[in-house]
Amino acid sequence: MTAAGRPALGWWLLILPALLLLLVFYVAPILQVLAISVTEPEPGLGNYERIFTSESVQRVILTTLRICLITTVLALLLGYAIAHAITLASPRARGWWIMAVLVPLWISVLVRAFAWVTLLRRQGLVNNTLMNAGVITEPLPLVWNEFGIIVGMVHYMVPFAVLPMLASMREIDPRLLAAARGLGASRAQVFRSVFLPLSMPGVIAAAVLVFIFSLGFYITPAILGGGKTLMVAEWISLQILDLIRWGLGTMMATMLIIAILVTLAVFSRIVDLRRIFGSGA
Amino acid sequence: MDGIHPPGRTARGLAWATALYLVLPILIVLPVALTDQRFLSLPQDGISFRHFATVLTSPEWLGSIWQSFVIAVFATVLSVVAGTLCAIGCWRISRRATELVRVLMLLPLIIPSIVYAIGLYRYFGPLGLLDRFAGVVIAHGVTGIPYVVITVSTALAAFDPRLEQAARGMGASLAQTLRWVILPRIAPGIFSGAIFAFIHSWDELVMVLFIASRDVFTLPRRIWDGINENLDPAMAAVAVLLVLFTTLLLMLDLALRRRRDS
Numbered sequence: 001m002t003a004a005g006r007p008a009l010g011w012w013l014l015i016l017p018a019l020l021l022l023l024v025f026y027v028a029p030i031l032q033v034l035a036i037s038v039t040e041p042e043p044g045l046g047n048y049e050r051i052f053t054s055e056s057v058q059r060v061i062l063t064t065l066r067i068c069l070i071t072t073v074l075a076l077l078l079g080y081a082i083a084h085a086i087t088l089a090s091p092r093a094r095g096w097w098i099m100a101v102l103v104p105l106w107i108s109v110l111v112r113a114f115a116w117v118t119l120l121r122r123q124g125l126v127n128n129t130l131m132n133a134g135v136i137t138e139p140l141p142l143v144w145n146e147f148g149i150i151v152g153m154v155h156y157m158v159p160f161a162v163l164p165m166l167a168s169m170r171e172i173d174p175r176l177l178a179a180a181r182g183l184g185a186s187r188a189q190v191f192r193s194v195f196l197p198l199s200m201p202g203v204i205a206a207a208v209l210v211f212i213f214s215l216g217f218y219i220t221p222a223i224l225g226g227g228k229t230l231m232v233a234e235w236i237s238l239q240i241l242d243l244i245r246w247g248l249g250t251m252m253a254t255m256l257i258i259a260i261l262v263t264l265a266v267f268s269r270i271v272d273l274r275r276i277f278g279s280g281a
Numbered sequence: 282m283d284g285i286h287p288p289g290r291t292a293r294g295l296a297w298a299t300a301l302y303l304v305l306p307i308l309i310v311l312p313v314a315l316t317d318q319r320f321l322s323l324p325q326d327g328i329s330f331r332h333f334a335t336v337l338t339s340p341e342w343l344g345s346i347w348q349s350f351v352i353a354v355f356a357t358v359l360s361v362v363a364g365t366l367c368a369i370g371c372w373r374i375s376r377r378a379t380e381l382v383r384v385l386m387l388l389p390l391i392i393p394s395i396v397y398a399i400g401l402y403r404y405f406g407p408l409g410l411l412d413r414f415a416g417v418v419i420a421h422g423v424t425g426i427p428y429v430v431i432t433v434s435t436a437l438a439a440f441d442p443r444l445e446q447a448a449r450g451m452g453a454s455l456a457q458t459l460r461w462v463i464l465p466r467i468a469p470g471i472f473s474g475a476i477f478a479f480i481h482s483w484d485e486l487v488m489v490l491f492i493a494s495r496d497v498f499t500l501p502r503r504i505w506d507g508i509n510e511n512l513d514p515a516m517a518a519v520a521v522l523l524v525l526f527t528t529l530l531l532m533l534d535l536a537l538r539r540r541r542d543s
Contacts, residue, residue, distance in 0.1 A: 008374065010455040011369075011370045011373045011374050011455075012370060012374065013370075014366040014367065014369055014370035014373075015366070015367050015370035015371060015374075015379070015382055017362070017363045017366060017367070018363035018364060018366065018367035018386065018426055018430075019367070019382060019385070021359075021363055021419075021422070021423050021426070022385060022386065022388070022423060022426065025419055025420070025423045026388065026389060026397070026423050026424070027385075027388070028404065029397060029400030029401050029403070029404040030388075030392065030396065030397060030400050032400055032403055032404055033396060033399060033400040033403075036403065078295075078299040078302070079299075081292065081295035081296045081298075081299050082296050082299050082300060082303075084288060084292055084296065085288055085292065085293065085296030085297075088287055088288045088292075089288075097296075097300070100300040100303055100304055101300075101303065102531065103304070103307075103527075103528060103531060104303045104304065104307060106480055106527050106530075106531055107307055107523070107524055107527055107528075108484045108501070108504075108520075108523050108524075108527065109484065109486075110484070110486065110501055110504045110505060110508070110520075110523075111307065111310065111504075111520040111523050111524060112306065112307060113508065114310070114504070114508050114516060114517070114520050115306045115307055115309055115310050115520065116306060117508065117512065118309060118310065118313055118321055118512075118517070119306060119309060123321075125309065125323065155302065155303065155306065158299065158302075158303060159303070187289045188289075191292075212391065215393070216392075216393020216394070216395055216396065217393070218393070218394070218395045218487050219486055219487065219505075223508055223509075233393060233395040236395055236396075236399065237395060237399075237490070237491075240399050240402070241491075246403075249399060250399065253395070253396040253399060253400075256393060256395075256396060257392060257396060260391060260392070260393075264391070
């Protein structure tokens with residue numbers, strides 16, 4: 001077996017650098033986070049008890065879940081519209097549609113948050129335009145609140161929703177749609193009884209992806225929330241950088257990991273996880 | 282399928298609205314950057330390039346752009362070398378154990394960067410890597426590996442393993458096989474991975490907020506401070522430059538893909 005065993009060792013050596021880097025500089029710091037959550041300020045589950053006793057902890061969790069669910073639903077709806085259009089578009093138009101999704105996906109999250117602040121703040125372009133047109137007399141509170149967070153987060157998440165849905169819609173045989181039309185189904189019927197059911201695996205994959213990305217999202221909520229509406233990630237950074245409460249911060253970080261892994265585990269039974277992350281780049 | 286079943290009017294309208302919602306807010310930074318006013322606004326009496334001039338002559342902005350660039354280059358090298366070799370190893374061995382390795386490599390995409398950032402803050406302290414160039418390069422490089430593993434694995438899926446077996450059968454060493462047979466075939470995939478790893482590092486903010494402070498002050502960090510402290514048209518000028526730069530990189534990736542597919 002040495003003849004077969006030796007080359008295998010060579011291939012394993014190729015894996016080694018990445019594996020070591022990941023274990024030493026990624027997994028170890030994360031494990032330390034888990035460890036701190038049960039050792040500081042004193043050993044035990046005291047930090048986790050706060051989930052049941054502290055109103056502020058509960059409020060942050062509920063706010064995060066609410067915003068993430070709304071974001072997921074909106075990103076799915078809008079993303080579905082685009083993915084559907086791309087699937088049925090002519091090859092030339094398809095390129096443009098895909099650019100409209102991919103370019104925003106890779107544009108800096110900071111640029112996008114800045115653009116939304118420019119548009120939505122009190123003297124922003126939206127409020128100024130509406131006031132000049134005489135539609136409103138007082139500027140609307142469009143940003144530094146939950147509304148602003150959701151607008152910015154949905155904007156960030158739509159491309160992530162499109163990719164898995166698009167992958168799944170491309171597997172739908174277009175002749176099925178044409179056949180349904182030919183047999184006398186209306187456009188709405190074709191969509192409801194043929195296209196929608198066949199695209200469901202993509203929708204579920206997209207939902208999982210957008211939801212878990214939203215849960216730990218930091219930059220956009222921090223900029224567009226204005227420090228008043230706190231989501232989990234910003235709350236964690238506040239605990240650690242400003243209040244130096246490592247135990248509480250790492251407890252919430254651990255909860256975040258658990259929430260994400262549980263979501264993935266639950267849905268891995270109905271949807272191929274490779275589809276979620278394989279199409280990410 | 283073209284023309285057989287085109288989308289209806291409602292579907293088309295909703296798709297258009299969504300595309301505009303995605304693209305227009307990003308485009309708005311251009312007129313704002315060209316304003317002749319000293320505050321964030323649309324141009325009033327004409328366009329002006331002075332806010333671009335402010336950015337491109339400011340030692341702070343230029344210093345941060347340069348730092349971000351150098352960090353991204355080193356981090357990309359780290360991600361590409363580690364990620365490519367790992368993807369090849371996993372592809373060739375292809376057992377349960379390598380499936381596990383692949384899942385492990387995806388962790389940085391799954392776990393929110395805030396969690397990793399606070400972990401690194403404590404982990405880097407005793408190692409003397411806080412606020413150090415090397416520290417940021419390692420953090421960005423390690424979290425860039427998944428992008429490379431994904432793109433290279435995709436490229437390998439289209440590669441005929443018999444070519445590798447033939448090379449080995451004719452007596453090529455592992456290094457020779459890699460150098461002459463495998464790497465040239467998957468080069469476009471590696472370039473794609475490199476572009477994504479580069480953009481990842483170039484844009485990364487959350488980790489930098491925790492593990493860097495004075496000596497390492499990247500571009501995203503400066504933009505973050507700008508958004509939180511002084512909202513002026515210079516910020517819009519920076520945003521425009523970033524949008525142009527990212528779009529350029531994506532076009533490069535698109536051109537590479539087109540060449541690979543044809």
